[in-house]
Amino acid sequence: MKNRKYIMPLVALSFGLAACQADETETSTPTEESSTENDSSTDKATSELVDEEEIPTEGEPADPQYALLEQAKDEYYSGELDAAAGTLSRLLQNDLSDNELLKAEAEDLKEEISQQQTENAKETTESHVTSEYPEERQSTLLSEEYEAAKEQSLSEATDEELGSFLTEKEVQKNEPVVDAEATDESETTEKIAMTKEEAENHAFEQVLDRAVVEGENYFYFVNYAQENWVQVEAREAVEQDGVAFSNLIGIYRYNVVTDEMQKLDVITGEYNAIEEQ
Incomplete structure (x- = not known):
């Protein structure tokens, strides 16, 4: 702590040097204690702030489980329901017993997506005759490949056309x-x-x-x-x-x-x- 210097008026010397020194002691001592307390409080607050910054907070991006949840949310809000549900499925395969909040949020979002997928699947089933190639018709890669080769959407192809295409692939x-x-x-x-x-x-x-x-x-x-x-x-x-x-x-x-x-x-x-x- 910096030393403090006081400049006294000359007339105050008539009260005696001893009295002056006593007053000065009484005045300066509380100030030192108060300053020390303030410094201590500041140091403590700073220390607590540093400690809070050093301790990882729950749900920070570095956590791979939370990263998967955030990825699923991004896919969901982008309209990629199948991808979002798949990401959540992989997340829920992990042991989440130590993070019940994360598990509950993931399960709720997956259930919401599943309901939408179910409705979409019902509409597709109602508008199409049952196919011999149900899994093939769900493939993103096969859809892209078929459309590039035949200049026709896979959803519009008959089973006969799809079967011929798959046979051609086997020959190649x-x-x-x-x-x-x-x-x-x-x-x-x-x-x-x-x-x-x-x-x-x-x-x-x-x-x-x-x-x-x-x-x-x-x-x-x-x-x-x-x-x-x-x-x-x-x-x-x-x-x-x-x-x-x-x-x-x-x-x-x-x-x-x-x-x-x-x-x-x-x-x-x-x-x-x-x-x-």
Whole structure:
């Protein structure tokens, strides 16, 4: 604490030096105690503020469980109901016994989405004759591939047309696929003989192992796209109120030459690199 200096008027000297010193002592002492208390209070408040900043708060973005919940909300509000339900399904597979609030919020949102999915599925069932390819007609990848090849929406295709398309895909599986010009000779030597079927099988195994997308009611679509990339779509079969539909667990792609793996962001439409889980 800084020393305080007092300038006294000359007339005050007549009361004696002793009295002056006594007054000065009585005046300065409480001031020092008050200042010390204020300093102590300030230090304590500062310490508490620092402690609060250092302690992670519940629900901060770094928590992967909360990150999944936020992802599901973003997908839901973007109109991607299948993706939002799939994200929540993966979240609820975890042990959330230590976070009942998170679990309850996730379950409530999933129930709300399921009701909307059920209504949509009922409308689809009423407007379409029962198909021999119910799962295929739910695939995002197959829909995109069919429309690109046939210039027709998959929802408008008959079962006969869809069946012929699937047969064509099976015939093409024996074609070699690795692009030698896009790779180094050393990388290509071992993989140049890969057929579409072999590339798809290899990519499928990599996605299952590294992205951990296996579930009791999961089904998959695997498609060799182009430039050594194989797409893998994972879905979860759901039946509710007498109608069947599916949740989108994820769409991945794997490069059979570079060993890269990415996941589709359904909101932006872009693939982003993912790490092994």
